[in-house]
Amino acid sequence: MSREAKQQWIQRELMRLERVSQQEKWKIINRLTTPDMQIGIQPILVNGQYVFKESEILNEMQCYHIEKTRQSFDTDCDLTVHLEQAKHRYCEDSILNCHITDKEIEHTFGTCSRTPGPDDITTLMLDNAERQTMVKCLSKLWNEVWITHIMPNKWKLEQRFLLPKAGKEHYNACNSYRTVSVTSILGKRLEKIMVRRLVYQTDLNGFDDNQFAYLQQCSSTQAVLMLANMIKSNMIQNKTTGALFFDYTEAFGSVTGTS
Numbered sequence: 001m002s003r004e005a006k007q008q009w010i011q012r013e014l015m016r017l018e019r020v021s022q023q024e025k026w027k028i029i030n031r032l033t034t035p036d037m038q039i040g041i042q043p044i045l046v047n048g049q050y051v052f053k054e055s056e057i058l059n060e061m062q063c064y065h066i067e068k069t070r071q072s073f074d075t076d077c078d079l080t081v082h083l084e085q086a087k088h089r090y091c092e093d094s095i096l097n098c099h100i101t102d103k104e105i106e107h108t109f110g111t112c113s114r115t116p117g118p119d120d121i122t123t124l125m126l127d128n129a130e131r132q133t134m135v136k137c138l139s140k141l142w143n144e145v146w147i148t149h150i151m152p153n154k155w156k157l158e159q160r161f162l163l164p165k166a167g168k169e170h171y172n173a174c175n176s177y178r179t180v181s182v183t184s185i186l187g188k189r190l191e192k193i194m195v196r197r198l199v200y201q202t203d204l205n206g207f208d209d210n211q212f213a214y215l216q217q218c219s220s221t222q223a224v225l226m227l228a229n230m231i232k233s234n235m236i237q238n239k240t241t242g243a244l245f246f247d248y249t250e251a252f253g254s255v256t257g258t259s
Contacts, residue, residue, distance in 0.1 A: 045172040061162060061174055095197050100146055104196070105138050106131075108189040117184040118157040126185065142190050155187030 043050040044060050051057055109127050116122045126134060145151055158181040168176045199214055210226070212218040227243070234241045 043172060044174060050172065061177070063174075095201055100139065100142050100193055102135050102139060104193050105135050105142070107196075108138075108192055111192060112185055112188050113182075115182050117182050117187070118159055119154050119184050119186070121185050123185055126189075138186075138189075141186070142193070145190065151187065155184040155190075158183045 044057050045051075046060055051060055109131075110123075112123055114123050126138075160179045160181050162177045162179060164171055165176055165178055170176065195214070203215075207215065210223075212220060212223040231241045
């Protein structure tokens with residue numbers, strides 16, 4: 001009985017193909033060919049024409065999400081004290097001139113996504129290796145990068161995955177999808193050390209009171225609350241509040257990793 005019902009449903013959907021729009025046709029075809037998927041990547045509308053071939057869709061996605069954009073933390077108290085000690089130990093005026101320490105490397109274990117980058121190195125490989133040996137290897141590797149200021153080209157490579165944005169009326173445009181970039185775990189963990197050092201060094205000079213990004217115990221929620229309180233306060237005093245907002249499209253995706 002279930003097989004008959006499924007066959008009848010398929011027949012009804014096939015009959016609908018004759019009278020629905022081009023956009024709806026591909027939704028029906030997608031449901032028929034991949035019934036377990038709620039949505040997949042559909043043909044893309046380019047200059048008034050639909051692109052159907054997988055290679056052509058991939059090319060359009062690459063032009064939109066990659067080529068176009070190329071044209072156009074948490075530092076805990078213990079690590080903060082360690083950075084200060086490291087600065088004095090190396091007799092440097094800035095932590096940015098000091099060698100990367102073993103303790104900083106140890107703080108990177110257990111961080112980042114388990115999804116490997118193009119080099120296929122996973123977090124489990126690093127975390128499950130003999131700890132002292134791995135720390136020594138990473139110390140030699142990362143300090144070489146830190147001293148020479150040269151990032152290995154393989155760490156600059158990325159794998160991009162396309163994910164449909166929720167709530168779109170149709171998925172026949174490149175901007176109906178967002179991209180997720182996956183890079184090397186080795187590079188990402190080194191970047192964590194760099195971020196901690198930059199935040200630590202900048203914090204010594206004093207952040208603006210209205211700085212919320214990248215700081216411990218600060219978030220965009222606090223920024224919104226501060227703005228809301230300012231508006232309410234001005235309304236009570238019969239004052240006008242002016243606000244200027246900037247929205248940077250593809251802010252992270254526009255960074256060219258190979259340069």
